[in-house]
Amino acid sequence: MNMKENRTWNHHVVKEGNKSLVMEMIKNESPISRAAVASQTGLNKGTVSSLVADLMDDHLIYESGPGVSSGGRRPVMLLFNGSAGHSIGIDLGVNYLLGILTDLEGNIIEKKELNFKNHSYEEIEKKLFEVIDLLTSIAPPSPHGIIGIGVGVPGIVDTNGSILLAPNLNWKNVNLKTVIETKYRLPVIIENEANAGAYGEKQFGVGQESENIIYVSAGIGIGVGLILNGSLYKGANGFSGELGHMTIQVDGPVCRCGNQGCWELYASEQALIAKAAQLNLPVPAKQELELTTLISLAENGNQEIITLFEEVGDLLGVGINNIINTFNPQQVIIGNRLASSNRWLEESLNKRVSKQALWFQQNDLQISFSELSTLSAALGVSAFSIENFISVRMQPKSFV
Structure with missing residues (x-):
């Protein structure tokens, strides 16, 4: 990498980091003004205004009415746009399958549960597709549509999303991630359902x-x-x-x-x-x-x-x-x-x-x-998909 390429790469990395910082601040603190974002992140106002414009162009945030004035003109407030897309979270149990459709803030829009007993992999895969198809069909229109699918499974999942062993399902070395990605052309996250449940409780429970x-x-x-x-x-x-x-x-x-x-x-x-x-x-x-x-x-x-x-x-x-x-x-x-x-x-x-x-x-x-009872794992994997989507959107446009 030559010096010019290195400077360009460093610029992209810095911008991605700053954009993530601004996005996180607005998501966690909204409604919040541009001035407050600049003050709390330590970024200058020009940088914040530019990044806010990018985020608005990407429909991830929007402006609301003026906030409370501290003496001068009342500031325009920024809010996270939870309706910019939707995530599907699936809790794939041994004897049930629970699917939820959420917005980008984890609010459940629709859920569907199927119960079964002693099903083969092929039978469960068919039911999984039925639930995903249903939730996709009823998702409200949004700028980004379905942004990803998360599936929690009762088994050992490696860092690449492969299911090495799910003893109560009699599954071994199942690459469900590739199967779903091939069918739906969407980012897919496979996670152990207890890990997903823990994360769901931490985020929402x-x-x-x-x-x-x-x-x-x-x-x-x-x-x-x-x-x-x-x-x-x-x-x-x-x-x-x-x-x-x-x-x-x-x-x-x-x-x-x-x-x-x-x-x-x-x-x-x-x-x-x-x-x-x-x-x-x-x-x-x-x-x-x-x-x-x-x-x-x-x-x-x-x-x-x-x-x-x-x-x-x-x-x-x-x-x-x-x-x-x-x-x-x-x-x-x-x-x-x-x-x-x-x-x-x-x-x-x-x-x-x-x-x-x-x-x-x-x-x-x-x-x-x-x-949350049975919803913890589905909410957890939905949250993983949302975080993955936002992370990708933080990258410079030439990289997305």
């Missing part, structure tokens, strides 16, 4: 005030997402958080992952259903024994089922206690489908943690159940 969060995704299996010092921790190759497969019973039953005595065999939706199947329950012959059925029985006062929920809550506490003693978090959030059973899980879970967690680990510790 009960974790917004905490910097160190353990998110426990309790569905058919158990996944764990880690927010450490305010950032999602994924490990060297993206494989962190597989704590559903930590051993809590030596020589216990064999898990689909190949190990024995994994936590998810005792404290998950599949564990609850397996235990309930051993009881003589008043379930109609044609009705599937599933979580919604058990919740209905518990709501109607079936003490056997309530006791099973309490046992699962206790065993959730066993694993959570181990995680607390390892990471010393501010907050533990229980999400995914079992979070809707919190009224029967909470007491036994908290009792186990207070009994066994080291006393100094419990200082300032908050244990919460997700208010």
Whole structure:
């Protein structure tokens, strides 16, 4: 690279950084004036005005009416344009598929959920396309249209978005990212659903005030997402958080992952259903024994089922206690489908943690159940897609 090319490259890098800085300020602080952006970023007013013009040309921000005056003429205010495009977030579970359409601020415009059982990869792929097609068709008109698709999956995903192993789906080495990108010609992000759920809670849920969060995704299996010092921790190759497969019973039953005595065999939706199947329950012959059925029985006062929920809550506490003693978090959030059973899980879970967690680990510790419930992971991957889109738009126009 010669000196002239180097100067040009450095100019692009500086402009991209400044544009990102201005964009982030407006997105987080809107409505905000140009003068306030300049003051808070340390950039001169001419630079801010030029970058604001670029962002307005790209429909990412817009002007509103005058703000409050500090003595002179009332300033024109700048706002982030959340309607400039839309993102699709998919939570691909073992026995369900939840898709959401959001604007660029994460507001849910539409959602669609499908339930299934023991489907092949081909059958799930077909349902995935159905949901994406539906959400795309009902997206309101916008300057940028659908800006990306994010998919959270219950398995090990590498940093390139390849699904190395999803034991509860019986998937191994599945490149779903390439499949979706080829079909829709859109940027696609594939992420572990617990990582996505942790990020969803940090951005939009009960974790917004905490910097160190353990998110426990309790569905058919158990996944764990880690927010450490305010950032999602994924490990060297993206494989962190597989704590559903930590051993809590030596020589216990064999898990689909190949190990024995994994936590998810005792404290998950599949564990609850397996235990309930051993009881003589008043379930109609044609009705599937599933979580919604058990919740209905518990709501109607079936003490056997309530006791099973309490046992699962206790065993959730066993694993959570181990995680607390390892990471010393501010907050533990229980999400995914079992979070809707919190009224029967909470007491036994908290009792186990207070009994066994080291006393100094419990200082300032908050244990919460997700208010987003099954939406956390879908919101998380939608947010990843939005951030990727905005990052690309921050590049100089000749690079976009």
